[in-house]
Amino acid sequence: MLTDDKTPRVKNQARAWTDPGPVVAGLVLVVMGATVERLSAAEMGSVGQLTGRRLPAESKPPWKKVSGAARESIEDGRWVVREPKNFCRRLKIGDYQQTDGQKNEVRFEWITNCRDNRRADGFSIHTQGRRLRLHPIHRPNRPDLLLMGVRGGMGPDIAASHVDLTALPGFDARKSNRYVLRWVTQEINDFRFELSINGKPIAELTGEPRVVGRDVSIGFEFRGGTHSISSVAWDMNRGGRRVVSPGARTAVRRLAMGYRELFLDDLMVAELRGIEKVLHRPIKYSRNPVIRHHQRPWQKFRAQLYGTVLYIPEEKIFKMWYLAGARFPDEAAIRLDGKPRIPNFQMLAYAESRDGLNWTLPDLGLVSFNGSRHNNLCRFSRENAEGVGVVHDPHDPDPTRRYKAFYWEHSVRSPHKIPVAVEISAMSVSFSADGKNWTNHPGNPVIPQASDTGHQALWDPFRKVYVAYGRFGAGGRKIARSESRDFINWSPSQLVFAADATDTKSRGGHPQFYGMGTTIYEGTYIGLPWLFWENSSNRLDVQLASSRDGIHWQRAGNRQTLIPNGKRGTWDGGCIFTASQPLQVKDDTIYIYYSGLSLDHEQPRPSRRERPEYGESSIGVATLRRDGFVSMRAGEKPATLVTGLFGWPAGRRLHLNVDASEGEVRVGVLDQNGRPLRGFARSKVISGDRTDVVVEWTGSGEPKAKSVQLKFEMTNADLYSYWLK
CATH class of the missing domain: 2.115.10.20 (Glycosyl hydrolase domain; family 43)
Incomplete structure (x- = not known):
């Protein structure tokens, strides 16, 4: 966690951070003139900064241009953006993983004379299950605004998008304002973003549900005005624990109920080697x-x-x-x-x-x-x-x-x-x-x-x-x-x-x-x-x-x-x-x-x-063959697919929908530690084009283990689905 900020924490029940964590003596991070203390490598997820020595596109890692155009320059250690036209740059921090208790912090300084965001996002965070958008607005002869993204959009004309700045009288978007955002992920994605500006707690913001995208990223989007950005630093995806997604739990329950497991997503795929995922058109x-x-x-x-x-x-x-x-x-x-x-x-x-x-x-x-x-x-x-x-x-x-x-x-x-x-x-x-x-x-x-x-x-x-x-x-x-x-x-x-x-x-x-x-x-x-x-x-x-x-x-x-x-x-x-x-x-x-x-x-x-x-x-x-949307395809070289863990109900047999007319498939059953189960280590060979074939092993009954995985060994075959019946 970046620890130079002395802002009091907003009370947030289990979401609040009560322990800033140990600091390695003498190890500091210089970010565009700001000095912050860095955490030990053992505790960091993704820590980084955007320095004022080079443009975002030239930094390491680079901030990619997503859309539009603008005049960009470095002036006095600041990234300056002029004449933006639907302009957006983003930095990918990592891939979305469902976690609980993972700590995140982002801070930056921002100066702008923009009078209308024209529905631009301004600064945005894409994170686990949610996103947050913020955009300061300068209004001559009226108090300046800070906009946040809401379901109906964000703009000076949308009252629901106005952040309450009562705690920060005299807010001036044209001055250098220091923004700090902190959040802790939750399994149910019901977390809040703690916002402070210039060292003062402002609000706990709910953000918006994340509809699309699987990345964790930060970015800036502008459609008007001039913007000067400095002191951008982030410490994200730190600590916490990975959790089984609700989708994976649903998949395991459906499999136990006798429904077929398709390959439309990867929730029940643990490992792939030499496998190609193929879409089949009707x-x-x-x-x-x-x-x-x-x-x-x-x-x-x-x-x-x-x-x-x-x-x-x-x-x-x-x-x-x-x-x-x-x-x-x-x-x-x-x-x-x-x-x-x-x-x-x-x-x-x-x-x-x-x-x-x-x-x-x-x-x-x-x-x-x-x-x-x-x-x-x-x-x-x-x-x-x-x-x-x-x-x-x-x-x-x-x-x-x-x-x-x-x-x-x-x-x-x-x-x-x-x-x-x-x-x-x-x-x-x-x-x-x-x-x-x-x-x-x-x-x-x-x-x-x-x-x-x-x-x-x-x-x-x-x-x-x-x-x-x-x-x-x-x-x-x-x-x-x-x-x-x-x-x-x-x-x-x-x-x-x-x-x-x-x-x-x-x-x-x-x-x-x-x-x-x-x-x-x-x-x-x-x-x-x-x-x-x-x-x-x-x-x-x-x-x-x-x-x-x-x-x-x-x-x-x-x-x-x-x-x-x-x-x-x-x-x-x-x-x-x-x-x-x-x-x-x-x-x-x-x-x-x-x-x-x-x-x-x-x-x-x-x-x-x-x-x-x-x-x-x-x-x-x-028309399409039964379950024929997407297959896991193996070529001439031997390939393997290992599924996620699931329970095997008593009295059930394993069925496959597979086309091995020019190849073969064998199936092994592994315990929760990845070890083959006696009598189920390797099935009899499966060949031919079969929409419903029962897998046979030397062992009798069903595998005896609390949780199992399947290991498919394939050559020249397409696997469409598997189920227990």
């Missing part, structure tokens, strides 16, 4: 699209899967709910049940399939479209319904609620001056006994926020709650989450996933999450985020992500595209959107349903007069 059906926009008059504008596909095993049938739009906005109005509606009114249509590939559009006879009831339209919402997430709930004691729907209901004014049924732009729910004839909840809306995307609704059997995902409350094209025990009363929305700087770096522009198809598959949340490459290709394609709890998400497959766009001009050559619960399993095949558009998001749409055959979207399917 195969698009050769006869796509399976439902076309021009199949029926009521879907000539679009047949779009801002809806849901479910496979119902007890009925041996696939059921699909999709949006049907009859006409473009500039065409003639339509009539529903004898009443005029805007031409592009979004209706809910229904389709069925026995094999997931060939679909029928049954004549439901529920809604009159332009005078005829011969159509597959459901009786559904009062106004436009978009992003309809359907849940099949056969165990609901009320038979009229066996199907549940969650969607954005919104009224649209049009030049036709057609009256709306109700003024609304919020989240609504409906219920049905058969999924065709629906009853709207009388208390709609259930979430008073809009969300223009495909929504996800599903039942989490582990938390025993319904979960919904969309943009409601996310603050743009990001992913928010809400949960409910009755499908009517929903929790406040929570931002859980968003695109980040790595996405920007990969293709440029302004990448965003347009939406994300979400399924609970083998006890793990699997997400298919739709990456909108705005100001780059302006197309939408699909990647892969996973979460053990539905809240903390991470990318899988090294951010490679899972479902790519087709060639330019083809039916899915511009944009791809997946269904709600897009992964449906039948036998050993995963069916992935999606909508495709031929034009990208920003291309002008042709008029019907120019191209009568043009429609906005159609629906297709791609």
Whole structure:
């Protein structure tokens, strides 16, 4: 810990530091003119400084430029930044490891004449599960401000982002102010940042939940004003203890329950040698699209899967709910049940399939479209319904609620001056006994926020709650989450996933999450985020992500595209959107349903007069082998994979999903100290392409040890999953 500061500690229960630790006599650290005492090497995590002798980019380690441009110079031992344009430099301290009791301290001096941060972060800390942002602001003829990052952003106009400076009257951002930040990590990430300025305790700041990123870093971001920085020093990641992450504990519990362990993350991977992690793309059906926009008059504008596909095993049938739009906005109005509606009114249509590939559009006879009831339209919402997430709930004691729907209901004014049924732009729910004839909840809306995307609704059997995902409350094209025990009363929305700087770096522009198809598959949340490459290709394609709890998400497959766009001009050559619960399993095949558009998001749409055959979207399917998202691949040279520790329930056998058609796999069982267990040191050879093969050893029964690890020895093989059954 840096110990020259005499600031009294803010009382922080277990978070406070009560012991500064021993100091090695005579060992000092000179930081831009400031003298601080350094701790012994045995107690340090990462200790460093930014000296005033060279620019940050030239220091060791270097501060990398993340974005933008500015004029940088060294003047009187200070790093000076002028004319910043979206300018940011960061220093990576290390990788995120879940810890408890790890001590951290950062200090710096900062002078600025900036009058508006323009939503720039200023100084920021990215640490375990949280981040903190601070930016001083000079206001002529008014007290200067110190801004902090909050959920709604940070700026002079956002009162919630103003730090209370009562303890520091006369704060002047143009003078050299000494900032000190201290924090101690906690297993549950419920720690605070202790802030002092010029030797005075100011506040305990909560910071913000960390949505994306796995690094521990500090940085500066500026978009206006001149900034002079000196005396930057850090002592981070010191002491404490590593803890097993909640995700790893969940993985062990799921494995004991018989769920398959996939390789979407590395929580259950202890060691790899000679193994390559490989993303496998699903195969698009050769006869796509399976439902076309021009199949029926009521879907000539679009047949779009801002809806849901479910496979119902007890009925041996696939059921699909999709949006049907009859006409473009500039065409003639339509009539529903004898009443005029805007031409592009979004209706809910229904389709069925026995094999997931060939679909029928049954004549439901529920809604009159332009005078005829011969159509597959459901009786559904009062106004436009978009992003309809359907849940099949056969165990609901009320038979009229066996199907549940969650969607954005919104009224649209049009030049036709057609009256709306109700003024609304919020989240609504409906219920049905058969999924065709629906009853709207009388208390709609259930979430008073809009969300223009495909929504996800599903039942989490582990938390025993319904979960919904969309943009409601996310603050743009990001992913928010809400949960409910009755499908009517929903929790406040929570931002859980968003695109980040790595996405920007990969293709440029302004990448965003347009939406994300979400399924609970083998006890793990699997997400298919739709990456909108705005100001780059302006197309939408699909990647892969996973979460053990539905809240903390991470990318899988090294951010490679899972479902790519087709060639330019083809039916899915511009944009791809997946269904709600897009992964449906039948036998050993995963069916992935999606909508495709031929034009990208920003291309002008042709008029019907120019191209009568043009429609906005159609629906297709791609297939993947069971568990086939990501494999651990071994080449010709022998390779090994060792799993994390887990308990082996009595009476269970080990199963694998593996392709060793050109190679082989053997499995050993190790105790908690890494020693082979007698009778289970090396299994019989496994070969061939097998989606479910039982591993056999010379030993009988199951391994006798409190905790075990698996050691896979592989050549020319792909391992997709393992489980106990």
